Amino acid sequence: MKTGRKKMAAAVLLSAGFLTTGLGHAGMAVWAADTQSGKPQMSYEEYPRIDGSLACVPLCEALAVEMTGCTEAQAEETMADFTNTNPSYLLLAQGGTDILLAYEPADSTVEELADYEPLDMAPVGKDALVFMVNEDNPVESLTQQQVYDIYTGKITNWSEVGGSDIEIKAFQRPETSGSQTMMRKLLIGDAQMAEAETEMIAVGMEDIIEALKEYDNSANALGYSVYYYASEMFRQPGLKFLQIDGVEPSNETIKTGEYPLVNEFYCVTSEQSSDKAKEIKEWLLSEEGQDFVEECGYVPVM
Amino acid sequence: MWKNADMFRLCKKCGYAVCAAAIVSLPASSISCYAQEENGSVQEEITGSLMACDEDEYVLLDTGNNHAEIYDSQGTYMGRCTAYLGEGYGAAIVKKDQVLNCTSDDTSRVFSMAELQMILELPEEDYSVQVFGSVYLVTDRHTGRIWLYDCHGECLYDSEDGNSENESLEEGSWYGMYLAVEGGYLIGSIDYSDDEDNTSVEGPVWVRADGQETREITDFRLSEAFFKNRLDAFGENLLIYDWDTETGSVYDLGGELLLDQAATYILTYEDDIWNYDFSYGTSVDMVLLEEDGMYMAYDTQLQECAMFPVPEKDYWYAEYKSGFLKGAFYQQLDDRKCAGFVEYQGRSEVPYARTGSAYLVYADDQLLSVPVDEGGTLLSLNETYAVVEYQEGEDYIDYLIDLQTGETLMSSGQDGEDARNFDLGSDYCIIRKIANDGSYNTSITILDSQKQEICHADRGNAYVWKNDHILLERGIYHGIADRDGNWIIRTINGEQE
Numbered sequence: 001m002k003t004g005r006k007k008m009a010a011a012v013l014l015s016a017g018f019l020t021t022g023l024g025h026a027g028m029a030v031w032a033a034d035t036q037s038g039k040p041q042m043s044y045e046e047y048p049r050i051d052g053s054l055a056c057v058p059l060c061e062a063l064a065v066e067m068t069g070c071t072e073a074q075a076e077e078t079m080a081d082f083t084n085t086n087p088s089y090l091l092l093a094q095g096g097t098d099i100l101l102a103y104e105p106a107d108s109t110v111e112e113l114a115d116y117e118p119l120d121m122a123p124v125g126k127d128a129l130v131f132m133v134n135e136d137n138p139v140e141s142l143t144q145q146q147v148y149d150i151y152t153g154k155i156t157n158w159s160e161v162g163g164s165d166i167e168i169k170a171f172q173r174p175e176t177s178g179s180q181t182m183m184r185k186l187l188i189g190d191a192q193m194a195e196a197e198t199e200m201i202a203v204g205m206e207d208i209i210e211a212l213k214e215y216d217n218s219a220n221a222l223g224y225s226v227y228y229y230a231s232e233m234f235r236q237p238g239l240k241f242l243q244i245d246g247v248e249p250s251n252e253t254i255k256t257g258e259y260p261l262v263n264e265f266y267c268v269t270s271e272q273s274s275d276k277a278k279e280i281k282e283w284l285l286s287e288e289g290q291d292f293v294e295e296c297g298y299v300p301v302m
Numbered sequence: 303m304w305k306n307a308d309m310f311r312l313c314k315k316c317g318y319a320v321c322a323a324a325i326v327s328l329p330a331s332s333i334s335c336y337a338q339e340e341n342g343s344v345q346e347e348i349t350g351s352l353m354a355c356d357e358d359e360y361v362l363l364d365t366g367n368n369h370a371e372i373y374d375s376q377g378t379y380m381g382r383c384t385a386y387l388g389e390g391y392g393a394a395i396v397k398k399d400q401v402l403n404c405t406s407d408d409t410s411r412v413f414s415m416a417e418l419q420m421i422l423e424l425p426e427e428d429y430s431v432q433v434f435g436s437v438y439l440v441t442d443r444h445t446g447r448i449w450l451y452d453c454h455g456e457c458l459y460d461s462e463d464g465n466s467e468n469e470s471l472e473e474g475s476w477y478g479m480y481l482a483v484e485g486g487y488l489i490g491s492i493d494y495s496d497d498e499d500n501t502s503v504e505g506p507v508w509v510r511a512d513g514q515e516t517r518e519i520t521d522f523r524l525s526e527a528f529f530k531n532r533l534d535a536f537g538e539n540l541l542i543y544d545w546d547t548e549t550g551s552v553y554d555l556g557g558e559l560l561l562d563q564a565a566t567y568i569l570t571y572e573d574d575i576w577n578y579d580f581s582y583g584t585s586v587d588m589v590l591l592e593e594d595g596m597y598m599a600y601d602t603q604l605q606e607c608a609m610f611p612v613p614e615k616d617y618w619y620a621e622y623k624s625g626f627l628k629g630a631f632y633q634q635l636d637d638r639k640c641a642g643f644v645e646y647q648g649r650s651e652v653p654y655a656r657t658g659s660a661y662l663v664y665a666d667d668q669l670l671s672v673p674v675d676e677g678g679t680l681l682s683l684n685e686t687y688a689v690v691e692y693q694e695g696e697d698y699i700d701y702l703i704d705l706q707t708g709e710t711l712m713s714s715g716q717d718g719e720d721a722r723n724f725d726l727g728s729d730y731c732i733i734r735k736i737a738n739d740g741s742y743n744t745s746i747t748i749l750d751s752q753k754q755e756i757c758h759a760d761r762g763n764a765y766v767w768k769n770d771h772i773l774l775e776r777g778i779y780h781g782i783a784d785r786d787g788n789w790i791i792r793t794i795n796g797e798q799e
Contacts, residue, residue, distance in 0.1 A: 057777070076776045077762060078777070080776075
């Protein structure tokens with residue numbers, strides 16, 4: 001176990017270091033926050049082509065309304081070509097879009113991005129990796145170590161973590177998903193995750209939540225997602241969030257850092273991005289922009 | 303609570319919703335059913351795989367763990383079918399009046415929904431089970447013996463009780479020919495087919511079962527050669543068509559002859575299937591019959607006939623498809639009786655008829671005329687618009703017509719930038735632009751009954767839905783919206799990520 005934990009920690013540090021220093025070989029750099037920018041003004045037609053992660057779509061839409069004064073319906077239309085986390089990075093690098101609001105890309109995507117001009121990433125908000133169980137499950141809290149042991153196959157029965165004597169059915173996400181990227185970065189690192197049956201790997205974020213809710217109608221399933229999506233976009237009755245190290249996930253505990261599995265999401269532009277896109281990014285990093293992020297239900301980074 | 307028949311399926315994979323009433327079987331994709339209150343707000347969400355539903359009464363959802371939940375059309379939870387065995391089920395039928403029939407690979411199980419307990423278990427290879435209204439019918443596949451049970455398991459009828467004639471029915475395949483009639487009546491006969499596929503009829507056995515009374519009705523004049531006749535029902539009347547004389551007669555359920563071979567019943571034969579080519583209505587209780595160039599509308603409530611000229615026969619849209627035609631009407635016009643059909647496709651119920659160079663449309667309490675040149679075909683209509691299609695060369699061009707003025711508002715255009723199609727709702731029209739690659743996810747515009755634009759999206763798609771609502775795709779979402787494009791139910795496209 002100790003070896004695994006060291007690997008996990010190393011992976012997290014490596015990833016964090018890469019992001020904060022903007023290593024050139026990965027084709028990305030990170031901006032510093034500018035707190036003095038004014039809110040840009042633009043027409044709906046001038047609004048840049050925007051893409052990103054599914055959990056950031058509501059923020060993208062709210063941004064369209066804020067920047068252009070368009071209707072919510074028009075804002076939804078701006079996401080018609082939405083591609084999701086990893087494809088969106090590549091599309092931006094290829095000049096297909098102007099700006100992203102996205103979670104961190106998978107390592108495989110970072111490798112592909114090395115073939116393109118560097119992207120400019122600026123953290124604009126925080127989200128957390130959260131774990132969910134059926135509400136009938138008596139377990140309320142797990143430690144990071146317990147979650148690690150479950151997903152690496154060391155713990156296989158709920159009774160080992162204070163629950164009933166039933167097998168743990170641990171749902172996973174595909175390696176290319178944003179949630180899985182966060183899972184690896186924050187918890188698992190390079191460790192080998194326990195082999196999961198095909199039906200235990202949920203393709204979409206909503207799939208894992210639905211699977212948890214419906215799986216066998218019992219309390220032995222465990223799954224994970226990002227907090228904003230699971231709490232705001234696809235909240236399902238019959239599920240509950242687990243405390244991690246005794247801390248309930250919430251905007252407050254994510255903001256204060258009490259909740260341990262927190263990661264940032266980014267505003268990303270490229271050299272080819274339109275000026276309006278770059279203005280939007282600057283504004284999101286400003287105090288006003290960060291207030292806007294919070295008003296939209298997200299946790300600001302500042 | 304839900305409006306009538308407002309249970310629908312919203313497939314998160316394909317973004318398509320269909321009325322439960324139209325669903326018999328479905329892929330096992332996950333669905334969500336929503337209870338929608340009169341004010342449009344969502345009351346609750348039920349998630350599961352739709353196993354079966356009847357026309358508008360009950361819906362059976364597979365909610366996992368080999369359980370099925372039953373909801374009525376109001377979205378009210380009726381109970382859980384705990385005896386349902388999941389894998390390998392072949393079909394499931396939910397019918398009104400608290401009868402549920404689940405058929406697995408090897409057994410048919412009949413449940414009383416009121417008690418939610420198994421009351422009969424029969425090997426599928428030996429018995430078939432059919433549910434009609436408040437009763438269910440069990441047929442011995444080997445002998446043809448039939449039993450009729452109510453939903454509490456009480457036997458209402460046994461074909462062998464006091465009927466020794468049926469005991470000789472031992473060989474060959476027996477199958478029932480049954481018909482549910484409104485009000486819980488059941489009328490049936492047994493067909494027999496031997497190994498050489500010679501089909502004949504032993505019987506007939508006529509059963510009337512209303513939960514109170516069960517008796518045989520054998521005094522129909524045509525009973526001796528039942529198979530030579532075609533039986534159908536409308537309201538609480540029967541139409542029996544004599545295949546030999548090609549005449550139709552109308553009886554009431556007591557066997558009284560109401561209309562005696564007075565008209566020719568229109569039949570068409572296509573693809574080895576005899577199609578009904580007449581309409582009977584649940585609302586107007588009318589049957590249309592043709593004779594000598596005249597249509598005759600028989601009003602079963604007034605018990606009188608109205609004769610009217612037959613327009614060019616080919617122009618009558620009287621195909622019988624399940625749920626397609628819901629009724630008929632006739633209308634006094636210029637001292638003539640005119641007839642038309644109520645078209646029902648889950649979106650509009652506008653009576654119309656074609657009279658040569660025009661369609662007569664009964665809309666907005668008026669009889670309107672839509673001029674149609676030769677070769678034009680009415681594709682759809684509502685209270686405000688009609689869509690007529692013409693073939694022009696190798697292309698089919700659709701025209702959107704204002705019913706009130708007869709004016710053509712727009713055409714579907716040719717391939718390319720101008721290509722679009724029209725989808726009519728209750729009193730609105732969705733104009734859907736078609737992309738060069740043939741896809742639809744481009745722009746949509748919705749016109750209301752005043753021909754005013756009430757919704758437009760440059761990037762999206764919309765389909766007509768029930769209760770003045772639309773199925774809408776916009777951005778990453780799809781769901782149900784009002785005609786103005788305001789979401790009632792919005793879900794995230796399941797294909798994301």
